[in-house]
Amino acid sequence: MRALFLCYRGNPFCGGQGIYLYHLTRELAALGVEIDVIVGPPYPDPLEGWADVYKTENLNIWSIRTRHFGPDKLQRVLSPWNFVDYFLTRMHVFGEMETFSGRAFFKLRDLLRTRRYDIIHDVQCLGWGLVPMRGYGIPIVTTVHHPLTRDREADFTHDKSFWELMTTVLFYPLTMQRFVINRLDRVITSSTEGAEELGRAFGVRRDRISVVYNGMDVEMFRNDGSEREPDTLLFVGNTEDHKKGLIYLFEAMTLLPERITLTIVDEGPPVRTSAFNMIKRFGIEDRVRFTGKVSLDRLVNLYSSKAVLVMSSLYEGFGLPAAEAMACETPVVVTAVGSLPEVVAHNETGLIVPPENPRALADAIMMVLKDKKLQRSMGKKGRMRTVENFAWPVAAQNTLAVYEDVIRAYRRAS
Amino acid sequence: MPRAKIYGYLAIIVSLAAAFAFLYFGFYDTIIGRPIPSSASYYAIAIPIGVVTLAVLVTGFWIGWTILTIQVVKPMPEIVEKKDYAKAKAFLLCLATLALAALFAYGLYLQSFWALAVPAAVITLVILGMVFWVGIAIITTRNTLPADKNS
Structure with a gap:
């Protein structure tokens, strides 16, 4: 052919x-x-x-x-x-x-x-x-x-x-x-x-x-053996994309204990300012960090070392970051929009919460963060799911x- | 002179000459009394110009209509109150495009010279203006490094 x-x-x-x-x-x-x-x-x-x-x-x-x-x-x-x-x-x-x-x-x-x-x-x-x-x-x-x-x-x-x-x-x-x-x-x-x-x-x-x-490249995206940093969240995506619903994630951060930090894989100020303006408004500048553009190796390292990947989207065509995180054995907390409920198995590889609901997002994040055993189990099942379905x-x-x-x-x- | 600059000057000369020729023969000549062509000749010109004109007017109407009928799920919380009277402007756009379309159709019905000349002038001059602007940009853009003042 x-x-x-x-x-x-x-x-x-x-x-x-x-x-x-x-x-x-x-x-x-x-x-x-x-x-x-x-x-x-x-x-x-x-x-x-x-x-x-x-x-x-x-x-x-x-x-x-x-x-x-x-x-x-x-x-x-x-x-x-x-x-x-x-x-x-x-x-x-x-x-x-x-x-x-x-x-x-x-x-x-x-x-x-x-x-x-x-x-x-x-x-x-x-x-x-x-x-x-x-x-x-x-x-x-x-x-x-x-x-x-x-x-x-x-x-x-x-x-x-x-x-x-x-x-x-x-x-x-x-x-x-x-x-x-x-x-x-x-x-x-x-x-x-x-x-x-x-x-x-x-x-x-x-x-x-x-x-x-x-x-997705399940060989490239696999856990690199880094130690998990407790109480760390990861967001991967375009912060200028309004469909990502970042405002709800930032609001959820205000409902979470101060020790919990968020790493955003995207450009921050001065290149991109929309997200940072929201962060300032919520007063969480000390708890959020932008990585800028990163290499694939660094991205895999971030997936492998942060405790939970969060997607607060209002719509997702596929939700690739969720699949990539799962391939790196990282539990995910995502909103029930677009194809995310098909990518993520609720209670198996992560938790799915209603969109536009910071309280539900914060509760789900806390549930995963405080249970190491649950994190490991979700991570293993996530890897298996991506290899079988998304390679x-x-x-x-x-x-x-x-x-x-x-x-x-x-x-x-x- | 570098070839790029020659293209730039050519673009300016051609667009200016074409614009002048269009305005002179299309308008000046007619104003001094040249007779309007026969019905068949008129519609041979009217149909293509009409299609383009109506496409532009329909696009304008469609933009206004889309803005008027937007049903956005819910404004993002970080968006402050919109104060631009966008819906009112969209309504005016719909009204203006409808009025122009009606005027244009009436002009065609009367076989008016101006019903063709005005939209043809707008379309032609916009395109020639773009060519002219590219020409200006070419001849005013530095395409070599500035000379070293010390050497």
Whole structure:
């Protein structure tokens, strides 16, 4: 089988799509699937070992003022696709998906002169270009971890002015995504809750959605043998993301004894200030520490040495930090939102509490912190659960099963 | 002169020339009494301009409508009271886009020259303005290190 992946941002160190592309293509290749990738910048340099990579251009000029482009980008902006991107970004539209899908459509036309594909796998782009791409006679599946409606809703909760609201509406290409997703052969999402959400947001029929749990590197994420520091909490994630519900975690901190500290794996001030402003308001500056960006080894060390990982989210597409912590034998306390109840087994690998409830969060944290035996038991079960359900080889096998099903159905219909 | 600067000057010259030509032939010539073309010619121009104009107006209306009908779960507790009258402005945006769309449709019905000329001018000048602005940015951006004053 030969599969073509489309990914508008491919670097594994720049976000979830790149990580997904890197690991899934590697494991699929190990299962015998021949992989080609059309990808936009930042590029996934290490893929060449198991895939043929075809790079498309993109200037990544979102939120950069024209005068700050630099000489190289300024020269390139006058080419047709780049000018479309320039036009859209100046209108506050995030045009990267539109232009990538258009470029990919023409790139694929060139590739099909010498190659044949059994399936096309779009990674969370859902650009207009996928619609005419169906004319090439190849089934197309897409992976959507969660619909952007959630992100837009989270932004709305923070927008203060008419201008902010207007630019938020313009930024998210929801009309395009709704139109395109309903014209593809199958949608892969990473949780049952995610499938329901796609139905609510985009009207995708449930029988056109396949649930394949996200993968993670269970070899990389394993307990490094560090001694557990008592009374320590860990939060891993983007502190500027309003969906993380950090305010509830900070409020829970005020309900916990002073000796309990929180480590946040993200940039703090002066780079990112939203979380720190809340921390100051709650008067817990002495108990919260930001690590800034950390290496993978350091992240594994943090997972292995802190007593509990906490996620106070209002929504999670998958909840990767919970799975990573479990793989490192760390108990977790998470909110019952999105796919977290599917990732975490309540009372087995961690505790699940209602969202927006600092008291419930604090009580659950205390329950785990004061019982070392419970911590060890949850840690062991967490490791077992991630290896059985969330390892990349498992995700690749399940994805391959979806491919085979889609190809069978496509050939039957045509 | 470096090639980049040449592109910059070209962008400025082309955008200015195109804008001048558009305004001169599209407006000045017509104002002094050139006859309006036949019905078929009119609609040959009116349809593409109409599609783009209506797309812009529908987008404006959709933005206003979305803001008017936002049902956010609950404002985040850290957000202070919103004082921007966003809903009132969204309502005005809906009203303005509807009024413009009606005016535009009426203009098309009358086969008015201005019904086509005004939106065409806005669209064309916005795009040419962007090319012009890129040209300005190219020629005013330093693409080499400043000369060492000591050498």
